[in-house]
Amino acid sequence: MPIINIQRRMAEQGRIRLGVKAPVGTSGKTRPAKLSTFRFTSPNAGLIAAIAEQYGGTARPWDNGGKPEHEVITDATSVPVIVTKGGLSQWMETWSGGGCVHRCDGERNVLTDEPCDPRDPNHVNAKPTTRLSVMLTEIETLGVWRMESHGWNAAAEIPAMAELAMHVGDLVPANLHLIERRAIRDGKTSRFVVPVLDLQVTKARLVELVGGVGGQPALDAPAQERPAIEAPRPDYAAIADTMLDVDSVRDLWKQAAEAGHLDEDLKDTLLERVRALTPAAPVDEPVDAEVVEDAPADPEADRMAVWQQLLAAAGAKGASQSDVTQDVEFITSKLLHECTAEDLRGVLATYATGEVA
Numbered sequence: 001m002p003i004i005n006i007q008r009r010m011a012e013q014g015r016i017r018l019g020v021k022a023p024v025g026t027s028g029k030t031r032p033a034k035l036s037t038f039r040f041t042s043p044n045a046g047l048i049a050a051i052a053e054q055y056g057g058t059a060r061p062w063d064n065g066g067k068p069e070h071e072v073i074t075d076a077t078s079v080p081v082i083v084t085k086g087g088l089s090q091w092m093e094t095w096s097g098g099g100c101v102h103r104c105d106g107e108r109n110v111l112t113d114e115p116c117d118p119r120d121p122n123h124v125n126a127k128p129t130t131r132l133s134v135m136l137t138e139i140e141t142l143g144v145w146r147m148e149s150h151g152w153n154a155a156a157e158i159p160a161m162a163e164l165a166m167h168v169g170d171l172v173p174a175n176l177h178l179i180e181r182r183a184i185r186d187g188k189t190s191r192f193v194v195p196v197l198d199l200q201v202t203k204a205r206l207v208e209l210v211g212g213v214g215g216q217p218a219l220d221a222p223a224q225e226r227p228a229i230e231a232p233r234p235d236y237a238a239i240a241d242t243m244l245d246v247d248s249v250r251d252l253w254k255q256a257a258e259a260g261h262l263d264e265d266l267k268d269t270l271l272e273r274v275r276a277l278t279p280a281a282p283v284d285e286p287v288d289a290e291v292v293e294d295a296p297a298d299p300e301a302d303r304m305a306v307w308q309q310l311l312a313a314a315g316a317k318g319a320s321q322s323d324v325t326q327d328v329e330f331i332t333s334k335l336l337h338e339c340t341a342e343d344l345r346g347v348l349a350t351y352a353t354g355e356v357a
Helices: 045-055 152-168 203-210 223-229 236-241 246-258 264-280 299-316 321-332 341-353
Strands: 012-024 029-042 060-064 067-073 078-096 099-104 127-136 144-149 171-185 188-199 288-291
Touching (some): 029 045, 144 152, 152 171, 152 188, 171 341, 236 246, 246 321, 299 321
Parallel strands (some): 012 144
Antiparallel strands (some): 012 029, 078 127, 078 171, 171 188
């Protein structure tokens, strides 16, 4: 029998890191720098060597604050993993040289078990800290590797997928990706990489898991229970209110359209949810910034040129003009004729990064 007041966990073999400490000139100081590929560190030299052989890069010794370890910066932007039960934690945290000085859920400091003081600098400066422990599918060890991110996009997206995995099972196959995104602020384009967790579970399997009554899969439910399972219309507004990112709302939009439920009222409801979510994701983990070119003298000509590029990009993905129009109106929250060339460029960027199916 396990001890009931000890939280069981799998042994941690190492870390999945998203950056390095880069030297600042010849001063001997360092600064955090982002990577475009995964970096792994571990006290186990054999595991780091195996990762280097599997994903590229050079295994080498690494000084982890006086503790001898090993590291490899791989060539991989995507690795197959297994999501484990209880492998996710998320807090707003502030750290100093002495350790963590503030850890809260946004309202209550769990270190002091007191409500957060909104005027406390440690609360104001706290960063979202998302930790995800996964097993590496292609590396021979049953321990887990912990990834930590302080980005707002990761904080919004990874928990939703990790919690969905808990409905599927204790060990769920997935892929962990590093995906480049961009945001435009004050006429400049900031590019940044975001860790993305993608479960290797089909939607049909999810329907089996969540569509049943009393825990019984919908596809195996007795015939007399089918009317309760096949409800005529879900409460889309309530579902949208639980979603934490725009991509999830977009998927709900498509599901409603496929079911024939996407009327004008529902469009307004979902677009309002998109508007509510958009300001909640500030520019995340900037890497590089480029100045955006000034618009040409003829805005309409520029708009039509971008529209043609968008149609070409969509055609390469097998999408129709109607699909593109729907994507434009969803992503921009505007009707097509109201969109500027810059609006269309934003949609074109989502096609380029693969965020639009």
